[in-house]
Amino acid sequence: MRPLVDGQPAFRRLCEAIDAARQSVWATVTFMWPTFQMPDRRGSALDVLNRAADRGLDVRLIFWRPDPETASLKTNAFWGSPEHFALLNESASGCRIRWDRAQPGYCQHQKSWLIDAGTDTETSFLGGINLNPHSMVSSGHQGEGQNHDVYIELVGPSAVDVHHNFVQRWNEASERHLIDGRWGPGSETDLPFPNRVPPARGNAIVQIQRTIHGGRHADGHASPGGLPFDISAGEQSNFEQYLAAIDGARSTVYIENQCIDVPQIIDSLRLALHRGVAIVAVVPAEGKVSEELASLGKFEKFTLAGLAGLGDDGKRKPVWVHAKLMIVDGEWGTVGSCNLHRYSLFGNCEMNAAFWDRDTARALLSELLQEHLATDTARMDDHVALELFRSIAEQNRQHFEADEHAWQGIAFSLLPPPIS
Incomplete structure (x- = not known):
């Protein structure tokens, strides 16, 4: 992968x-x-x-x-x-x-x-x-x-x-079945389900999970090597995976998401912070942040950040965070279409790929932090890398409030600076 x-x-x-x-x-x-x-x-x-x-x-x-x-x-x-x-x-x-x-x-x-x-x-x-x-x-x-x-x-x-x-x-x-519901010769015919599994490639363990609203599909035909699934009742494996991953976190949780407002997700993040887990959440700087998510700022190990690149005029311009990903303990991750709001977790049709492989997870985290912090974190463990993220994001917040545009990287804290 x-x-x-x-x-x-x-x-x-x-x-x-x-x-x-x-x-x-x-x-x-x-x-x-x-x-x-x-x-x-x-x-x-x-x-x-x-x-x-x-x-x-x-x-x-x-x-x-x-x-x-x-x-x-x-x-x-x-x-x-x-x-x-x-x-x-x-x-x-x-x-x-x-x-x-x-x-x-x-x-x-x-x-x-x-x-x-x-x-x-x-x-x-x-x-x-x-x-x-x-x-x-x-x-x-x-x-x-x-x-x-x-x-x-x-x-x-x-x-x-x-x-x-x-x-x-x-x-x-x-x-x-509608006249304007399809296009092209052959679009009227259905497809056979797959009947063989491609050969293994690489070392990552990868699992596909989805959100499917109940009543949208009826055919629960099994994927090759799997079991039939009552898809008519819907699927919420994205929600289940996100919760299980946060609940299992031992050291760090790194999130990039367009929206984080589902109470069960925020409650799990709060419990992880009580366990001493360091959490970085990167969201749109101009998006609406729920009070519940912002309240996690009382924890020293919680960082809420946005992104702002340099415009042609030399001033910082907000970058919309549209990614939907999470990396836990530098070992497990998920990437896909699923936002952490009620639409994506309970009603939309969504699909993510979760993976369990330290090399892949750390490579992705390092690439993201290189972009956001302008710093190579490849040789740091996940906890040290996220502590560095917090430090740089807080420094950039001070530059932001002073209307200064010479930052390190593009990440900045969305929470007010701590009172000294």
Whole structure:
């Protein structure tokens, strides 16, 4: 497995995988802006996918279609409007598409890609990065209006569960029987579930988990090597994994998330702080922070931080933290689409990859801290690294309050400085 920090490196690697694909490219997409362009002058995401289809690959896409309760989000979604169908017609798109609604009021929020499904080289990408211009940032060069985010690339047995998820969603996509609910010859046919597990690659133990609202799917067909699962009742394994990981933390918890406001998660963080665990939570500097999360600031080992890069005018500009990841004790981690709010944990359709491998976890933590602190922490243990994060973030907070822009890195504390 390989983490891919920020949009430009992630999409460059994804495009390389698409170019090398021999059989298929499948994706679940939440948001796709018409102005989004892939790196290196490859054109739009649809351009890249159309070229793959023109090569004879089986290109399948599941797009979210908002319902009336989420209609305000249609602007950023490729939801199957007449304009979207006109674009598909104009480009003579060979993609096969199905549209899918979520539980009313929620979102089909998975962002996943699967290359050459069912083969020994089956490769998946998943995370939180949307197909919008704000995502197209190079690692370490964030500025105003840009997002910090993470994808993860997986090759090996875990990819079969990404495959299984796609088939389950494709076959039961809510709009599949409507005239405007699908596109392309072959989009009317269902897919067989995977029946073989790709060979092991690397040393990381990886598990795919999801949020699925009850009543959205009926076919609980088992993934290869697994057991049938009553998916009709829904799935909350993202929530269960987050709680289990925090409750099991012995030394550190590092979180990057767009929103942390679920009481059970904050209660678990509080209990971890009582055990002496050091916690760093990186959230959007301009986002709304719940009182419950901010109240953890009374603990000496809790750091709440945002990110601010240097703009062209030499002043600090907020960077939107769109990543959804957690690293525990420098050994276990999770990356995906799942925010720590009630929508992602209990109602949206979400997918994360959790991994247990010290080398991978420490490599990801070191890469993130190199970007946020402009410091190499690769040789530090996780506790020392997070203590350094706290120190630099508090120093940068003082610079922020003094309207000084010469910081070390881009992280700064969102809590007032301690009273001396």
